[in-house]
Amino acid sequence: MLPKVFIDGEAGTTGLQIADRLRQRSDIDLISIDPANRKDIDARARMMNMADAVILCLPDDAARLGVSLVTSKNTIIIDASTAHRTASGWTYGFPEMDKGQRAAIRASTRISNPGCYPTGVIALVRPLVMRGLLPPAHPVTVNAVSGYTGGGNAMIAEFENADAPNYTSDTYRIYALGQKHKHPPEMMRHGRLANLPMFTPAVGRFAQGMIVEVPLPLWALPRKPRRADLYAALADAYNGERFVRVVPLAESERLTGLEPEGCNGTNRLELYVFGSDDQARLVARLDNLGKGASGAAVQNLNIALGLDEWAGLEA
Incomplete structure (x- = not known):
């Protein structure tokens, strides 16, 4: 049966x-x-x-x-x-x-x-905390943007239905301005962080897809890890996983930008380590309605x- x-x-x-x-x-x-x-x-x-x-x-x-x-x-x-x-x-x-x-x-x-934003955050920071590269008490900041489907039927109507009373022509909008959002406790617990991360979400005028970014000043971390160290920790954590891809550094270095819709229609989660050995930009890309x-x-x-x-x- x-x-x-x-x-x-x-x-x-x-x-x-x-x-x-x-x-x-x-x-x-x-x-x-x-x-x-x-x-x-x-x-x-x-x-x-x-x-x-x-x-x-x-x-x-x-x-x-x-x-x-x-x-x-x-x-x-x-x-x-x-x-x-x-x-x-x-x-x-x-x-x-x-x-x-x-x-x-x-x-x-x-x-x-899991939540869509926390999926990206946890995937990026947990392996670094577990390996000792990122102290749990470090003040983590999360900058992120999602497609409007993340807001459910009400937000979909707001962006798609020109006859709706709350229809908007916004192309990009930040929200949760009072720093009261349901996701940070989830990020903190499962990311193995000691404090709530500062979460700065936004919504864009596209239906699906999202980018989650955690900037890290490597010079300020106790062990002063290099970008290659962060990449190695992530690559080891997700080695052999079908749905999580840690993009090689050489491939990341060829990129001049990253748009949020590249994983749409899939259950794929892509992780990138951009930046330099002084300042790293950890980025996760996923479909907010897929892996999210x-x-x-x-x-x-x-x-x-x-x-x-x-x-x-x-x-």
Whole structure:
């Protein structure tokens, strides 16, 4: 019998992308709720408890409610919201984060899908902290820009629907100006940082794709690492990974710029080490709806169900 998978919140941006990735699969049974019953708690609970795996694509409070509706001890829950990314009892769904992370995901029934921005930050800084090149207490700054689909249906309408009352012609916009954002605690915990990083996000007038950048003044770090040292730490951490590519220094040096849409439609995460031996620019590029959301959820689902990890995903 094929494992049954239910997406709670299938009509949202992430839910639709996950459904598209799963619908053509022959190794799972994707079950759906009648659209008329999407807000019926009892109907949702029935669907969840008959499923082998549930993917929550909901706002935080609705995700917490969704978890409470699952009474079956065998049902795997993958939560794409921010509600459980630093919560006790939940396994962080970034398989490449550590050598033992896949085994932890495989053994868990509560998996939190990483955020798109934190995926890039953690991928860049965690290996450096673990190798002693970046002190956990170093004041880390994160500069990043994402496509507007990261804001969900409301922001998509804001950028795409000229008839919408909040339609905007902005080409680029910074936000979270009061430094109150849900991502830094996730970055801090899983990046092994001692303090919240300073996070300066922006949104651009493009649908998908993102760039996450961590600038590092190497001269200010205690061990004064060179750019090659940072590259070596990243290359070693992700050696053999299909979805994470650490771009060779020689290839990076040939680039004169980097646009954010280069990984769109894939589950690929590209890591770059630009700069010099005095000042390094660590950069991650990914699809905010791919490795940053739906692709990561499908990868976690595959691992948790014991299926081919690469099924339904493009590197």
